[in-house]
Amino acid sequence: MRSNLAIVNVLGALVALFSAWFLLPIATALIYGETAELQVFLQCAGVAVATGVILLLATRRFRTELRPRDGYLLVSLGWNVITLLAALPLMLGEPQLSFTDAVFESMSGLSTTGSTIITGLDALPHSVNLWRCALHWLGGMGIIVLAVAILPLLGVGGMQMYRAETPGPVKDAKLTPRITETAKALWLVYAGLSLACMLALWAAGMPLFDAICHAFSAMSLGGFSTHDASIGYFHSAQIEFVLMLFMLGAAVNFATHFTAFRRLDMGAYRRDPEARWVLVWLGFSVLLLTGMIYAQGLYATFGETLRHVAFSTVSMATTAGFVTVDFSRWPIFAGALMLFLSCVIPCTGSTGGGIKMFRSLIMIKQFRREMFVLVHPAAVAPLKIAGNVVSNRVVNSVLAFIFVYFTTVIVLTFALLATGMDLISAFSGTIASINSTGPGLGQIGPATTYASLSDTQTWIYTLAMFLGRIELFTFLILFTPSYWRK
Numbered sequence: 265m266r267s268n269l270a271i272v273n274v275l276g277a278l279v280a281l282f283s284a285w286f287l288l289p290i291a292t293a294l295i296y297g298e299t300a301e302l303q304v305f306l307q308c309a310g311v312a313v314a315t316g317v318i319l320l321l322a323t324r325r326f327r328t329e330l331r332p333r334d335g336y337l338l339v340s341l342g343w344n345v346i347t348l349l350a351a352l353p354l355m356l357g358e359p360q361l362s363f364t365d366a367v368f369e370s371m372s373g374l375s376t377t378g379s380t381i382i383t384g385l386d387a388l389p390h391s392v393n394l395w396r397c398a399l400h401w402l403g404g405m406g407i408i409v410l411a412v413a414i415l416p417l418l419g420v421g422g423m424q425m426y427r428a429e430t431p432g433p434v435k436d437a438k439l440t441p442r443i444t445e446t447a448k449a450l451w452l453v454y455a456g457l458s459l460a461c462m463l464a465l466w467a468a469g470m471p472l473f474d475a476i477c478h479a480f481s482a483m484s485l486g487g488f489s490t491h492d493a494s495i496g497y498f499h500s501a502q503i504e505f506v507l508m509l510f511m512l513g514a515a516v517n518f519a520t521h522f523t524a525f526r527r528l529d530m531g532a533y534r535r536d537p538e539a540r541w542v543l544v545w546l547g548f549s550v551l552l553l554t555g556m557i558y559a560q561g562l563y564a565t566f567g568e569t570l571r572h573v574a575f576s577t578v579s580m581a582t583t584a585g586f587v588t589v590d591f592s593r594w595p596i597f598a599g600a601l602m603l604f605l606s607c608v609i610p611c612t613g614s615t616g617g618g619i620k621m622f623r624s625l626i627m628i629k630q631f632r633r634e635m636f637v638l639v640h641p642a643a644v645a646p647l648k649i650a651g652n653v654v655s656n657r658v659v660n661s662v663l664a665f666i667f668v669y670f671t672t673v674i675v676l677t678f679a680l681l682a683t684g685m686d687l688i689s690a691f692s693g694t695i696a697s698i699n700s701t702g703p704g705l706g707q708i709g710p711a712t713t714y715a716s717l718s719d720t721q722t723w724i725y726t727l728a729m730f731l732g733r734i735e736l737f738t739f740l741i742l743f744t745p746s747y748w749r750k
Contacts, residue, residue, distance in 0.1 A: 269326035271338050276319025278342050282349065283312035288398050289353070289391040301391045304357035312349045333747060340739050343730065347371050350399055358392050359384070364719045368726045373399030375733035376615060378487020378585040378702035379725065381715045385492050390473060393490045397477040403733070404484025404615040405454050405518075409447050453521045454615075458483040461510040468502040482510045485616045487585030487702040495575070496588040504575045504588060515542060515582040517613035537650045538611040538621040546581055549605060550574050553598050560595065573598075581605035583616040585702025592709035599705045603692055606701045617700030617732050619669060623662045625649055630659055668736050673698060676728050683720050697728035 286309035293302035330338070351370035354361045361369060365381045372379045373396050385393065462479035466472055474490050481488050491497035495504060513521070516539050524532040533539050550573055558569040572589045579586045580602035591599055608624040610616025626649070633645050646653045673694050680690035689706035696704040703710040708717075714725065731739060741747050 269323045270328045273323035273327045276316045280316030289395040292394045293391040296390045298389045301389045308352040368722050371726050374403035375729040376484045376486040377700045377729045396488045397480040400484040400486030401480035464506045485584045494587045508578045511582045511584045515610045515614050517611045581609040583701045587710040590711040606699045626662045697725045698732035
């Protein structure tokens with residue numbers, strides 16, 4: 265009981281910290297004279313502050329160092345409580361969504377999925393559009409990792425939350441001697457690249473407000489836009505090129521960025537096996553799809569075909585989910601391939617979702633090792649990536665994760681089929697949601713929104729986004745009896 269109350273105490277600190285995020289839409293409402301939205305965001309900020317302070321004061325005498333296992337419960341509670349608080353402005357003000365739709369939109373923002381129920385984005389108040397994209401940016405690196413840099417000031421540990429929140433199977437690698445400094449270093453790189461993205465988009469011709477919002481979305485690999493037509497609204501090859509560069513950057517391990525920037529060593533990217541394979545897989549896929557779609561005669565020139573295919577493939581594969589054209593008009597092979605790439609392209613330690621490239625490389629090398637051992641049963645064949653031996657514990661963990669990943673996809677797909685949804689929409693939507701990609705195929709394709717879903721279907725997709733964002737195990741471990749034993 266005492267340990268659980270200590271978790272609630274830290275949760276109160278997280279909520280209080282999150283309340284400061286409301287300053288962004290409040291300032292935006294003041295700048296653009298959006299009086300009604302200003303009142304709504306002030307009220308919601310007050311609710312968040314009050315919630316955090318009450319939780320902190322009610323449990324302050326139980327404050328203590330968290331155990332490693334406490335991080336899992338804290339992350340699950342933190343994401344859900346913050347999602348509910350983030351949904352409040354969407355219910356109380358424009359666009360006045362229902363509770364179900366507001367929670368979906370909020371979870372889509374914080375999980376960096378980018379699926380939306382809202383239509384008429386062009387007419388939304390600036391403060392609401394900024395709020396949606398700002399949720400992306402916050403969720404991109406993780407509110408928990410941000411708190412790791414701050415909470416030691418309150419006397420609670422951070423490593424437990426960092427391990428629970430950080431995506432990927434290599435969570436124990438530290439960039440700096442202290443976990444607090446590691447979190448600060450990651451956020452510094454993240455913020456720096458986001459600023460560079462905003463300036464590059466502005467220089468490419470995007471209005472400043474749109475550049476800020478789309479930089480938030482691009483670096484978090486989210487996909488929310490300020491326009492219903494997404495990036496297609498701008499009709500600009502320069503803007504698309506800038507976004508492709510930064511989406512690729514966001515799909516790379518931020519630890520690699522940190523190493524490259526700190527040592528001024530661009531060779532860090534060449535030595536990163538994940539980054540190399542990302543470029544190989546994307547390059548091959550872009551060329552393959554460009555040839556296929558050009559042969560269909562859907563676009564007038566090869567250059568136009570390459571432009572649309574390259575942007576759509578990079579956007580979907582990195583799990584950003586921006587769109588410029590309706591790729592549901594392309595052969596079904598193209599959409600299916602891009603959804604498959606979204607499973608494997610993002611690197612460990614990036615803001616993307618899915619299985620991750622590191623796990624994919626492990627599975628490929630494990631397959632090759634099994635084939636070798638079948639021929640040479642007495643051989644010792646350690647599994648290596650970039651010259652480093654990967655322990656069998658990590659290999660087993662990856663095998664378990666992939667089993668749970670596909671089991672979850674199957675279960676959620678059947679749950680959607682039971683509601684009457686067609687197979688293509690159900691399966692593609694589940695993949696898109698659990699990978700934090702956004703657009704699917706069929707009923708929820710790139711030219712549509714998720715507004716046509718029933719409440720039951722909306723909640724299923726909300727669950728898929730949540731499970732994908734915290735990488736399954738962090739939540740599912742709470743349902744094991746061993747977790748609750750003393």
